Amino acid sequence: MTSKLFDLTGRVAVVSGAAQGLGRAMALALADAGADLLVVDRNGDGVRQTADDVVRLGRRAIAETADVSDSVQIRALFARLDREYGQIDFLGNVAGDGTVGAPEEISLADVELSWRNLVFGRFCSCQEAGRRMLARGRGSIVNIGSIASVTALGRGHIAYSMAMGAVVQMTRELSTEWSGRGVRVNSILPAQIINPGLDARIAAEPELRNQFLKGIPTGRLGHPDDIKGLAVFLASDSSSWITGALIPLDGGNLAMNSGGTNPTCTATKGK
Numbered sequence: 001m002t003s004k005l006f007d008l009t010g011r012v013a014v015v016s017g018a019a020q021g022l023g024r025a026m027a028l029a030l031a032d033a034g035a036d037l038l039v040v041d042r043n044g045d046g047v048r049q050t051a052d053d054v055v056r057l058g059r060r061a062i063a064e065t066a067d068v069s070d071s072v073q074i075r076a077l078f079a080r081l082d083r084e085y086g087q088i089d090f091l092g093n094v095a096g097d098g099t100v101g102a103p104e105e106i107s108l109a110d111v112e113l114s115w116r117n118l119v120f121g122r123f124c125s126c127q128e129a130g131r132r133m134l135a136r137g138r139g140s141i142v143n144i145g146s147i148a149s150v151t152a153l154g155r156g157h158i159a160y161s162m163a164m165g166a167v168v169q170m171t172r173e174l175s176t177e178w179s180g181r182g183v184r185v186n187s188i189l190p191a192q193i194i195n196p197g198l199d200a201r202i203a204a205e206p207e208l209r210n211q212f213l214k215g216i217p218t219g220r221l222g223h224p225d226d227i228k229g230l231a232v233f234l235a236s237d238s239s240s241w242i243t244g245a246l247i248p249l250d251g252g253n254l255a256m257n258s259g260g261t262n263p264t265c266t267a268t269k270g271k
Contacts, residue, residue: 005238009034012085013235014077014129016068017095019046021195021224022144026092028053029228030235036060038081041095042067068095068121069113078128090235091129091141093122098160111159118163119170126174130183137182142234143171145187147250168246175244184243186234191215191250193222210265217252219264 013030017023018039024046027039031054039054041047044065054061062084066073081088096117099110122143133139148157149164171187178185192198192212198221202208212221226249233239234247248254256262 006232006236007034008089008232008235011035011089011235012037012081012087013090013092014038014040014081014088014125015092015094016040016125017144018050019043021094022190022193022227023092023094024050025224025227026094026231028057029231030090030092031057031059031061033232033236034059035090035235036085038062038064038077038085040064040066040068040077068125069116071120071124074121074124074128078125078132082132087136088129088132089139091125091139092231093125093141093143096121096144098157098163100156101159102156103158106156106159111162114159114163115166118160119166122167123170126170126185130174130178133183134178134181139183140235140239141174141183141185142231143167143185143187145171145189145246147189147191147248147253149187149189150246151254171246172244179243184234184239186239186243186245186247188227188230188234189246189248189250189254190227191222191248191253193224193226193249195224214262214265215253215256215258216250217256217262217264219262220251222249222251 008030013035015023015027018027019041027037027050031037036059037054039047039050048063051061051063064077066077098114098118101110126141129141145167146164148161149168168187171185175185
């Protein structure tokens with residue numbers, strides 16, 4: 001019974017940002033549940049490695065190197081999807097860089113870059129996937145947002161947070177427009193997930209680790225594999241009445257009041 005609830009055999013998924021981190025973990029989890037994939041990333045070597053790992057799990061995989069801020073490239077990869085698979089059942093919108101800068105100093109060019117990476121590119125992918133899903137009367141889309149979609153982070157995150165706020169509103173609007181026609185749209189809101197970019201920031205500012213852990217009651221930073229079960233759940237029929245949801249992946253961060261006490265914090269300072 002459980003295997004049937006989460007079985008993705010015969011389904012096709014597109015996952016962006018699949019060379020590493022959350023995108024790679026999502027792609028491998030979907031393949032392990034039976035899906036075939038088209039995986040996308042700017043990092044050609046990395047995305048080809050993910051595709052090879054999907055094949056080792058016994059599924060079919062196509063690797064595409066593309067910049068998700070470029071609508072021409074997005075449309076080209078969906079054209080390849082049509083040629084190779086002829087369907088799409090799940091879209092994981094994971095890729096997209098943000099920029100950091102103080103609100104009074106950040107350039108408008110950097111603000112626009114964050115918008116193109118995180119909002120424009122995600123919408124273009126949603127539009128391309130949505131058209132195909134609506135034609136078949138079924139499909140699931142997941143947009144990766146952030147805890148910054150619904151709370152303020154400070155530390156120069158103005159452009160990133162504005163863009164991520166738009167991602168959750170896009171998710172709500174698309175869900176409202178499409179759910180009655182068989183296409184569900186949800187958003188996952190991660191807190192701090194271990195990845196090369198976060199590792200570099202903590203190396204430059206070691207106090208950041210303890211700052212993050214103060215707000216995470218589970219007492220640890222996130223790991224890319226933490227998304228695996230949730231991704232399969234949202235891609236499968238077991239979540240057929242879940243749409244327009246903003247789902248935290250944050251170790252309890254959003255649940256804890258900013259003035260709350262995290263009893264695990266002192267125990268995790270050295271981790």
